Amino acid sequence: MRMERPREVERFGAIRFGGLQKVFELDSGLKNDGLPGKGSTVIQISYEELYEIEKDMAIVVPIRKERLKLIEGVLCGIPHQCLTIIVSNSPISPVDRFAMEKHALEDFCHFVNKTALICHQKDPLFSTAFRNAGYTGILNKKGEVRDGKAEGMIIGIMLARLAGKKYVGFVDADNYFPGSVAEYVHEYAAGFALSRSDYAMVRIAWQSKPKIIKSRLYFRKWGRTSQHTNRFLNKLITDYSGYDTEIIKTGNAGEHAMTTELAMILDYSTGYSVEPYEIVNLMEKFGGVTESLFPEVMKTGVEVYQIESRNPHLHEAGDTEHVEQMSYVAMQVIYHSPLCTQELKKEILKEMYERKFIKKGKAPPKPQLFPALCFISLKSFFKDIEAADCAQLIKEGNL
């Protein structure tokens, strides 16, 4: 990987938001060539460096009814040295799709000589473990872990932590291009190679997201939803710094990774707001506006890297309802943040009324939030899920 250093940096309390970084080479060679030297804006992260970081990285793939062909492609794209963790929320009747996914993963692992973890989001062992830990917000009325990608991510983070991984990254299962998945993971590692803090996050901005328009591909650079979300997140920064900024380019980035240390101390929100809320929560926790629960992190600092991937992002088409929903929930979490100024609240409400997300005169309901996972006792949690296959594999070690 060879890429730009962040050319701009926006500081917000203890957080350092790096500007979008351009990638020049997907594969920059085995070893560090020691060049270009000081003063250069372009840096090389050799395969050796990426490899060492990726050995310590879990890649969580939340899945739900994606076609197995696509999932197999994603597995093929994840570098061998990463621990793959699949959290499935696929139905088990009338056809047991979860069993099919498990078998596909077993076959894959057999061929490539790898151990990967898979679990079902609704596995009662997990709901018991969360209930015993008092982490009941994640459970639905039936006492199961709720549907949703964020909930799957949370399980993934717990497993990554239990497996002792230093980094945890996320990739979606609906990607048509295994090569893009490989690129994202290498970019996560490249970001961590640059970071000087144990509390770091890497977020990917797609260079383009092709749309089919009149039977031709149009390489759309900025989706409307992303632009919206980024604009409001940037406003949130501006309201405190007094300087206009465009630093945030990855508000909705599903493709992102964190040090597990950071992943354990962030709060999460549900559904499509999970990604923008990570940024909001970072700012709440480490922005220095209110007192932080984690003074040691305030001292070390938190780093956010934003990297522009080179491959277009071509995935299975979602519906437009999702897109609207994404805009709405991003605004919702910003609106309800203690950091949100009256002025920004007004602006958000105006937008929400115009786009008919809520009725005039009303405010959006509070989003559902999950507290940080660091308050769960790892030992008891592990004991509760001990009977699960994935826990057995963790116990055996060598992941």
Added chain:
Amino acid sequence: MRMERPREVERFGAIRFGGLQKVFELDSGLKNDGLPGKGSTVIQISYEELYEIEKDMAIVVPIRKERLKLIEGVLCGIPHQCLTIIVSNSPISPVDRFAMEKHALEDFCHFVNKTALICHQKDPLFSTAFRNAGYTGILNKKGEVRDGKAEGMIIGIMLARLAGKKYVGFVDADNYFPGSVAEYVHEYAAGFALSRSDYAMVRIAWQSKPKIIKSRLYFRKWGRTSQHTNRFLNKLITDYSGYDTEIIKTGNAGEHAMTTELAMILDYSTGYSVEPYEIVNLMEKFGGVTESLFPEVMKTGVEVYQIESRNPHLHEAGDTEHVEQMSYVAMQVIYHSPLCTQELKKEILKEMYERKFIKKGKAPPKPQLFPALCFISLKSFFKDIEAADCAQLIKEGNL
């Protein structure tokens, strides 16, 4: 890279055609893990192994008016350790596109600390060098090197040879996904890692080639043209072996690579027939049907690897005329091969009449062929192009 061994092999004289190999992992780790062992059909080619081979590989990118955005993506996808050779046939007026390409390559090389070669197909130095070598078939009436991708490939092979590279591979410049380019190159290297002969070829079959049909992507596996070409090439083998075969899956593979030794002793044909003709010419030269000019190669043997890439192949759409033309010229070179039996000739003619490629009762004209490059004196050729920038870089070495 982790992939299948060829499960089937078809031998034709001294040639060993390997069956299509499936790829399991794009990145299988830094070092060889020594597993899975004997009896396994899946093999790992570690990054270290790929890297060592790619250091000795030139990647030739023939370009002609492709958008610079696409070319930049392709450059980004070529691993740093490969020597990039661009052979441009873009117009230099009214806008000097070649100059733009040169500048884009210079900028890229500056950023990534790499030396790459670029030349123009119509550079008079090259036409002089070919003329002096008696290789006049490549020249048009004006005495310039003719238009055509094959002609660009030939220049690329000469430069790869002069630069002392052991392997030469080709990638098209119209690929939307830099990650696919990286995959192809790693697959070339993986094929060479398996090969036991200095005369080896690696050809890529795309797992799919997405088409836009009714505003949706349809992942077509087998293009009609490829099926046709493969069918006739397989017939050519069957006519001698007496066994039906489907071994050839890459008759039209534009993405392919060869040891430079092999590239120097093959004849080439023009236009779209260059890729299928490589297989025909291999069979003519090393099939043992007629006496070979290269008895040492007959002894060593020639290996052809066919690898199925994991990324879909998504490139700028060509027109349907090209597709028909590809079918036609593939049949044309098979028809005129001394190996083509009367029966196969009849079948080809029937197909040609049906598809109205030629008038009933006529035979297709003989294709234009270029003799092997090994008959050109490298020393004199190099002296003739000495004044070219690319020759200067070769002279300086360190490529």
